[in-house]
Amino acid sequence: MRDFDWRGWVQRGAALWRSSLQLRTVAITVLLSSIVVTVIAGYMSLSVGANLFDASRDQLTRSSANATLAGQQVFDAADEGLGLEDLDVMMGEAARVIESVASSTGGTRYAILRTPGQDGPRVPSDVQTQGLGSASLISQELRSVVAESTEQRTYWQSVALDQTADGSVHPGLVVGSTLDIRGTQYELYLVYDIQDTQETLVLVQQTLGLGGVALLALIGVVTFVVVRLVVGPVRLAAETSQRLAAGELEVRIPVQGDDVIATLARSFNGMATSMQQQIMRLAALSQVQQRFVSDVSHELRTPLTTIRLAGDVLYDQRDTFPPATARTAELLHTQVERFELLLADLLEMSRYDAGAVDMETEPTNLVRLVEEAIESLTSLAASKGSELRLVAPGGYFEADVDPRRIRRILQNLVSNAIDHGDGLPIVVWVDSDQDAVAIAVRDYGVGMSQAALERVFDRFWRADPSRQRTTGGTGLGLAIALEDAALHGGWLEVWSDGDNGSCFRLTIPRERGAELRSSPLELPPHDEIPSVEDAHG
């Protein structure tokens, strides 16, 4: 569960990262600045630390040298004839002088130790500040370096001072030098606590750290503001173009100032205006044209009705006419019918062209719809010697479609199949899956060439002009069928294989508005004339 959450967060973060230019810019800027700030602060901290330590050390070694000098003077000024016990007194005196000269802010401790391995009296004896763990603080290395020194100079070593008071550790410096007491070499060690220097350094580091963080925050805020200033108008432009694309042709970007963003806004608005004008002009034009086609169709209908009535009256009485007149009446009758179909198709096409079609969907059982269509065409098929068969493994549910349009597609496909079926059986498949329902109409007639396949949905295009037609198609049938399929969000596809006939497959999504990915039926469906005996026809 926790793992899942974590992934969710990562995904969300990644999505935000991809989608927000602002976040990306701010994050990258802050990251890069933080690297630079860290490097600078680190360098500054190191060099300040080194400088502070050097200054402190120089000062302390100087003070140590002075103390050594002062201590040496105490012994040098002493009377030659002093007794050995007086030397101890002198030692105390010297120690006091040394302490006063060498005193520092952190407190100074000292030790005067006789260099081991010398002859002569063991006086004066060693002195040292109380509590100075000389053994641990003053290292053997330092002692040997100091002891073997021949020059009058000081040596130093950094040490850690344990604080008995609170257990903390302070940095310290041990400075060693030599004293000559009556020919005997003594070593003077001064132990300085340089905690105050350390504190200064910490303060500097803290200041640097805080300053760095503040600087980064400032950079972040500045970047955010700047990016916002730049990205804001871009985002507005993107939103506006989306609204434009969605059809709100009158939206524009407010223009402010005279900078490059304003130029962008102005040219965007210019583009929108010219697009709007163009679209309006085209819309008006298309409306006029559509109106015209629709008016023409309607105007044609009244005289056509009269012609039709007249033709039918004559047709009904053709038995009483001489043969030539009777045939004339017949021709008039059939051609008026054809004219009427053409007019209806033209009107339908003009509606599609004008985008003035609306679906009237109702729950429809597609298998039943196909059965009805097949039934209505059975006699026509029989007249051409074709048998109509239905194979319906699926599709027995109510699909939300416009039954009028689906019926029209079916009639079209089946009558085409009858026309080109060469009297062989015609099979209609119906099947469905989770997302879609498909109807395929397969004939085993002459089929089509590759060139024909490409043009088969074109208006007024005919597969073979010389071929006799019995169903009296208008040449608009497949074009309308294609539009009908598209209106349902579906596909109408064609397959043909030279002499093995053709197959048209209609696929519609089960739910309105759903996107089609695949069809429940193959194109063409399994290529055998099925021996199913519930064939219709």
Place this chain on the structure above:
Amino acid sequence: MNPRILVVDDDTALAEMIGIVLRTEGYEPFFCQDGALAYDAFKSASPDLVLLDLMLPGMDGIEICARIREESGVPIIMLTAKSDTADVVKGLESGADDYVVKPFNPKELVARVRTRLRPASDAATGTLTVGDLELDVTGHEVRRGDTKINLTPLEFELLLALAMKPEQVFTREMLLEQVWGYHYKADTRLVNVHVQRLRAKVEEDPDNPKIVMTVRGVGYRAGASA
């Protein structure tokens, strides 16, 4: 006497042709070319049926339809060049019983006219009850208590069809066949609109029908007798 039919159409050629067809079938046609005069023509001819073009100069066919309906239940069949939803539904709502879309053939026209003029089915006589309504089948009258409710012949037939088989649920297609005489798929809006008109007259609360009940997804049936 031959049934009289008033043909209201501004296209004289079409009107004349319709006249020829009707006369062949034994009807007596009268003509009117102007929408504004149609109502007067209706008054003077007192026809048994009106064929009415929807697009007329002078007065709109829909308006004429509504005016005739105000005082007469005479069958009205619209001649329309538009099969578009809005116009057809408007015509039906204003009281037309049926419609024929141009271009039509003589058989279609005659079949529509004949269905509307056929004598009421004499399958049933006497009285029937639907809800709190009483149907006098022979007298073509509907009463709620003592109040007479005026129905057009079509509305009466629709109600009668439902009332005669109170147990049966009628699909729209069944009603189209029985009441309108369509033997193949036809416009189910005819049923929807006329059921609404009927409800407006017979129901006490048309939004909550008690006489003509809707059976969801199937059709309609008569309400239970009180």
